[in-house]
Amino acid sequence: MLSGAELNEIEKELRAYSDRKMGCIGALKIVQRHRGWITDEALRDLAGYLEMTPDELDSVATFYPLVFRRQVGRHVILVCDSVSCYNVGYEELLWHLMKRLAIGLGQTTADGRFTLLPAACLGVCESAPAIMIDADVHGGLEPPEKVDQILNSYE
Amino acid sequence: MSNAERPLTGDFRADGRPLGIGEYEKTGGYLALRRALKEMSPAGVMDEVKDSRLRGRGGAGFPTGSKWSFVPSGADVFSSGPKFIVANADEMEPGTFKDRILMENNPHMLIEGMLLGAYATGADCAYIFVRGEYFGSARAIGKAVAEAYGKNYLGKNILGSGFNLEMHLHMSAGRYMCGEETGLLNSLEGKRAIPRTKPPYPQVSGFMGRPTVVNNVETLCNVPHIIRNGAEWFRGLSRGFSGDGGTKIYGASGRVKRPGAWELPIGTTAREILEEHAGGMRDGFRFRGLLPGGASTEFLLEEHLDVRMDFDSVQKVGSRMGTGTMIILDDRTCPVGMQLSLQKFFARESCGWCTPCREGLSWVVHMLGAIEEGQGEMEDIDLLLEQARLLAPGHTFCALAPGAAEPLGSGVKYFRQDFERHIREKHCPWKIKNS
Numbered sequence: 176m177l178s179g180a181e182l183n184e185i186e187k188e189l190r191a192y193s194d195r196k197m198g199c200i201g202a203l204k205i206v207q208r209h210r211g212w213i214t215d216e217a218l219r220d221l222a223g224y225l226e227m228t229p230d231e232l233d234s235v236a237t238f239y240p241l242v243f244r245r246q247v248g249r250h251v252i253l254v255c256d257s258v259s260c261y262n263v264g265y266e267e268l269l270w271h272l273m274k275r276l277a278i279g280l281g282q283t284t285a286d287g288r289f290t291l292l293p294a295a296c297l298g299v300c301e302s303a304p305a306i307m308i309d310a311d312v313h314g315g316l317e318p319p320e321k322v323d324q325i326l327n328s329y330e
Numbered sequence: 331m332s333n334a335e336r337p338l339t340g341d342f343r344a345d346g347r348p349l350g351i352g353e354y355e356k357t358g359g360y361l362a363l364r365r366a367l368k369e370m371s372p373a374g375v376m377d378e379v380k381d382s383r384l385r386g387r388g389g390a391g392f393p394t395g396s397k398w399s400f401v402p403s404g405a406d407v408f409s410s411g412p413k414f415i416v417a418n419a420d421e422m423e424p425g426t427f428k429d430r431i432l433m434e435n436n437p438h439m440l441i442e443g444m445l446l447g448a449y450a451t452g453a454d455c456a457y458i459f460v461r462g463e464y465f466g467s468a469r470a471i472g473k474a475v476a477e478a479y480g481k482n483y484l485g486k487n488i489l490g491s492g493f494n495l496e497m498h499l500h501m502s503a504g505r506y507m508c509g510e511e512t513g514l515l516n517s518l519e520g521k522r523a524i525p526r527t528k529p530p531y532p533q534v535s536g537f538m539g540r541p542t543v544v545n546n547v548e549t550l551c552n553v554p555h556i557i558r559n560g561a562e563w564f565r566g567l568s569r570g571f572s573g574d575g576g577t578k579i580y581g582a583s584g585r586v587k588r589p590g591a592w593e594l595p596i597g598t599t600a601r602e603i604l605e606e607h608a609g610g611m612r613d614g615f616r617f618r619g620l621l622p623g624g625a626s627t628e629f630l631l632e633e634h635l636d637v638r639m640d641f642d643s644v645q646k647v648g649s650r651m652g653t654g655t656m657i658i659l660d661d662r663t664c665p666v667g668m669q670l671s672l673q674k675f676f677a678r679e680s681c682g683w684c685t686p687c688r689e690g691l692s693w694v695v696h697m698l699g700a701i702e703e704g705q706g707e708m709e710d711i712d713l714l715l716e717q718a719r720l721l722a723p724g725h726t727f728c729a730l731a732p733g734a735a736e737p738l739g740s741g742v743k744y745f746r747q748d749f750e751r752h753i754r755e756k757h758c759p760w761k762i763k764n765s
């Protein structure tokens with residue numbers, strides 16, 4: 176069941192659109208903010224609420240990489256793998272992160288703290304190589320050890 | 331350069347925080363809107379923008395005034411009912427970060443540009459489509475929209491003129507295809523961001539089947555300045571370097587001394603941007619080539635650096651200005667690895683609608699991966715060029731695949747010897763050297 180807080184936010188989001196379905200991406204993101212990811216159950220409940228079939232909503236949910244249809248850790252690290260970062264040390268940064276966290280791309284640490292995901296250009300190329308943790312951008316990560324202290328600030 | 335020569339960025343605060351509505355008004359903000367509503371007809375605003383020779387800053391360089399003029403007006407069926415204007419703030423072109431800078435620093439400029447575009451085309455509803463990772467832009471825009479409503483620059487009967495405009499912020503959730511204007515419209519309707527057939531063009535049948543203008547953020551930010559200072563002033567900003575009007579926010583990333591973005595007269599040379607503004611290459615790195623305007627443009631070499639960065643000049647040397655934010659390749663980065671990074675991006679972002687893009691790009695990635703790992707064959711090089719031909723315009727539904735073909739074809743052509751070396755020596759020469 177969708178919570179009262181979720182429903183409130185979703186109703187506010189839907190005001191920008193003339194048809195409930197049109198607000199489905201924003202609604203998915205609201206539910207995800209509350210629960211961390213979109214479970215099958217949440218998907219069914221939200222679909223019903225937006226007058227969509229679950230399949231219809233899932234076809235949208237699975238298209239967008241920032242909608243998580245699998246469980247993620249408490250913090251999601253997006254590692255930019257596009258060309259501006261590639262040219263200034265993306266590979267070293269990725270290796271360092273994988274070693275530090277002992278996980279590969281698409282995986283979550285055993286303590287559920289971090290999920291590591293590849294990301295398209297984050298639009299901060301002037302401070303490449305860059306990553307994003309939750310809503311925060313961290314750039315200039317050359318040499319890659321610079322990321323260690325940053326990770327410490329996410330519990 | 332003085333602030334007057336840098337209309338887009340000259341008024342930014344030194345601390346990088348967004349201008350509030352009062353500060354924006356002090357710099358002359360919303361004067362253009364006041365003038366348009368009081369003294370100008372919608373057609374007058376459109377003509378001024380046409381005269382200014384402003385061309386779209388989203389990458390394709392389409393003249394903005396003409397784009398607007400395709401929106402039906404008058405008493406036909408399209409003119410009754412809602413019309414829309416959408417700001418394309420998806421900015422997912424790799425290497426591009428100019429629209430973020432504009433939104434984070436001066437969000438009201440975008441709002442005023444959209445107001446003027448809406449007035450000129452008769453739109454009564456506006457959306458700002460922001461990519462999901464741009465939290466800073468979304469915060470700045472959200473606050474600015476609320477401030478603009480508070481002062482009746484948005485809403486009903488704006489400043490007593492009878493003109494209405496509602497404006498909404500839409501936060502996206504990733505996927506490069508959202509920046510393609512018809513994919514964007516599908517996404518805004520809550521669907522997968524797959525492209526639509528053109529024609530009909532969005533100006534006739536766009537959001538919810540209604541007339542819709544989609545413009546890039548930087549394009550729209552120019553409009554208040556054109557209306558405030560006139561088309562002639564705007565044309566003069568380019569200092570005769572180019573037939574195009576205005577300035578351009580250029581950028582540089584890669585191993586240059588000062589990666590960043592600078593507002594300069596449109597038509598400034600690539601060399602000046604690279605050497606003066608970006609400070610040249612970092613010590614110990616040599617320049618090998620650049621992509622002039624994002625990932626989906628052709629490589630240029632040292633011999634092309636004197637090209638003027640405007641839409642027509644860059645085309646003459648075999649590339650495109652694109653977004654005007656250059657990505658630099660240095661001698662210590664492997665051109666095959668860089669190409670692999672580029673093509674992985676395109677392959678992953680392909681929406682899967684057409685075969686050359688869906689199948690071709692994953693094949694390209696596979697071949698490039700093999701070459702980079704030292705397992706490529708000489709025939710692969712021609713196969714890559716063949717794929718670049720198959721991805722070119724005319725074979726696919728949207729411009730994503732042609733965009734992928736541009737760095738692929740030119741990269742293989744210009745750095746062919748490096749590809750051959752990988753194959754001959756059966757390893758990546760850069761990996762050995764760097765490890």
Ligand SMILES: Cc1cc2nc3c(=O)[nH]c(=O)nc-3n(C[C@H](O)[C@H](O)[C@H](O)COP(=O)(O)O)c2cc1C
Nearest residue numbers: 386387388418420421422509510511545546549729
């Ligand atoms: C795959 C793809 C991605 C695009 N991404 C963007 C983008 O993020 N921002 C943008 O303004 N234009 C983007 N475009 C170009 C738009 O389709 C469109 O031409 C542009 O928004 C028009 O605005 P303008 O006339 O002001 O340049 C993209 C095009 C393609 C094919």
Ligand code: SF4
Nearest residue numbers: 681683684687726728
């Ligand atoms: S070219 Fe690629 S991204 Fe564009 S419609 Fe075809 S498959 Fe989709």
